[in-house]
Amino acid sequence: MEPRQGAQAIRRALAVLRILAAGREDGVPLAEVVRTTGLTRPTVHRIVHVLIEEGIVERHERTGRYAIGNQVPELALARPRPSRLLVAANPSLRRASAEIGDTLFLTVRTGNDTLCVDRRIGVYPIQVLSIEVGARRPLGVSSAGVAILAAMPAQDARKIVAANEKRFESYRTDVATVMGEITAARRLGYGMREIGLVQGTKSISTWIKTPDGRPAAAMTVSAVRTRLGPRREQEVVEILLREARIIEQAIGG
Amino acid sequence: MEPRQGAQAIRRALAVLRILAAGREDGVPLAEVVRTTGLTRPTVHRIVHVLIEEGIVERHERTGRYAIGNQVPELALARPRPSRLLVAANPSLRRASAEIGDTLFLTVRTGNDTLCVDRRIGVYPIQVLSIEVGARRPLGVSSAGVAILAAMPAQDARKIVAANEKRFESYRTDVATVMGEITAARRLGYGMREIGLVQGTKSISTWIKTPDGRPAAAMTVSAVRTRLGPRREQEVVEILLREARIIEQAIGG
DNA sequence: TGGTTCTGTCCATAATATGGACGAGAACGC
DNA sequence: GCGTTCTCGTCCATATTATGGACAGAACCA
Structure with a gap:
């Protein structure tokens, strides 16, 4: 069942998101995302910046670190509150x-x-x-x-x-x-x-x-x-x- | 600034997610996602099913409708609680x-x-x-x-x-x-x-x-x-x- | 100065996502 | 029964798209 294909980019974007989530409010530097995902830097860079444009990821002004953005909790509101x-x-x-x-x-x-x-x-x-x-x-x-x-x-x-x-x-x-x-x-x-x-x-x-x-x-x-x-x-x-x-x-x- | 390219698939996946979010708990049938996003059915189908495999989307057993999945609020926990x-x-x-x-x-x-x-x-x-x-x-x-x-x-x-x-x-x-x-x-x-x-x-x-x-x-x-x-x-x-x-x-x- | 880190960008290339076409199944009318 | 009209799922040849090697700048340290 697992290996449904035709969506490499989406899977990669999600992998990046999960790493960013581990960084919580402070976020994660690009290089660490590269290391832990095993993707190349241009790829991670592109994914992260597209996600920023889409509001899914934010970048901290001071530190340059990337973190989970505003729109993720907004999407989460679609689900009934307490699990x-x-x-x-x-x-x-x-x-x-x-x-x-x-x-x-x-x-x-x-x-x-x-x-x-x-x-x-x-x-x-x-x-x-x-x-x-x-x-x-x-x-x-x-x-x-x-x-x-x-x-x-x-x-x-x-x-x-x-x-x-x-x-x-x-x-x-x-x-x-x-x-x-x-x-x-x-x-x-x-x-x-x-x-x-x-x-x-x-x-x-x-x-x-x-x-x-x-x-x-x-x-x-x-x-x-x-x-x-x-x-x-x-x-x-x-x-x-x-x-x-x-x-x-x-x-x- | 907007037109950063090289991530069509990711943008499309997010567009799909936002439509699904509008469906809340009940979710949205595939056909409606196709209509409102303007994407073709094979494309939406593929995106949605990859997102299911990744836990980002769920499918309701009875209705067959697609809805925002478990992992979205989980990712949202990475952000400080009240905005x-x-x-x-x-x-x-x-x-x-x-x-x-x-x-x-x-x-x-x-x-x-x-x-x-x-x-x-x-x-x-x-x-x-x-x-x-x-x-x-x-x-x-x-x-x-x-x-x-x-x-x-x-x-x-x-x-x-x-x-x-x-x-x-x-x-x-x-x-x-x-x-x-x-x-x-x-x-x-x-x-x-x-x-x-x-x-x-x-x-x-x-x-x-x-x-x-x-x-x-x-x-x-x-x-x-x-x-x-x-x-x-x-x-x-x-x-x-x-x-x-x-x-x-x-x-x- | 040279040696580290880090981040960002280019672009030729190959791999990837695409969507037209086809098929199945369900619900309805007659 | 059989056609009609919905829905959803899958295949695969194609070209569009994402990829990553190579290059470059910036900041920091010795």
Whole structure:
């Protein structure tokens, strides 16, 4: 089904857009888009500037970086506002946040990326707030990404990891490391990162599957490492697994 | 500046997307996309199906219609949430809504369309709720569109109206009628439609300009016609004009 | 100065997107 | 049943379109 052809340019433009999306408000310099997409510079340059003319991309005056433009949220308004998943996960996130007290994230898979779609701040005075709603990362560099990859067929996971290879460098990881973490997550039943993306933090993620068995999202707890010793890790995992199953029920029915 | 070339396919794909956006959740049949874009059917078909593979477009199982897909709001998350305009307009909308009591809309221009970005329901028991946030129409068919067109240089307005010609049919209007309404709005200082898009309703719109003098948005009151006689029309217009100037100050500074 | 980065542009070329033509399926009338 | 009129989907020869190697400028650093 996949290889429908006759639209190379459109696919490339979308690839560029997804990279720009990862740069959020600040955007991304042209050279980085070139590096991560593997396209040539003239091609990326042309695509980006056409998208600017169309209002889909903006360029920051000061920095020269390219970012997702105004018209993307405008197009997004065509869809009904809160997604099924967000609605279904809402009570679970509230409950788990109250019980655990550390920051909770809800992350979905979109293509080869993870995308944070919800965040709940807990009551404990030290909170890990590095990830914001809208944050986008290559699948594999966060515990949420590892969890999602672990929940899909090994072959699919390997393909995605391979596709993200170029982008791993900037997160100081590589294909072998990520594949190891995925295997570990499969054995444990959840994703874990002793060294979070921020120094001194630790993250635990459970996956959430759609009725057809494919991972749709991950629920993550991030905290300073000292707060997540082996004992507490088990407690947190139990809560996350319980709520993940509840969310699966909610999106299934 | 405009005619940067080497990306026909990308521009076409975006044109298709904008038509699909006008279809909101329900989407649009292929034939209508063909008609309104002026592209050939094979081309539209190919574009739409590539966009489906990429997750940018979805197809409704039952109806076969095409609609904006999941990934568009996901890309939109890359931008900071509430726009400057929405923030700036918020107090004005609240004030005007309280004073007037009928439904208020905030509408922006996006390309050749109007897009409803905010709506406030008033206290009066009969409210005109035909337009929802996200609703998208060709510039010219609503009072908001007429107001925005009236506030821009005549030449630009004419170009946009001409570009929308094909789409006017489904709204039972035409280029000549719209141009007439624009002239009337210029004279009055605000946009007005005795016959709203819904039978028996009437709408009044004032334009909101950016510091550089170009219209950025319109503020609209819609009500059943009997509630907007000449006397009350003047009252409403005064409030709308006052708040429009306040919003202009807020986005200017 | 030369050595890095970065961004932008040209244009001959090949690969890509195009659209006319054909076909299938569904809904309607008779 | 059979024609008519819609819709959507696919093929493939064609030329239009997107491509990317090569060149160039700008900014920064040593």
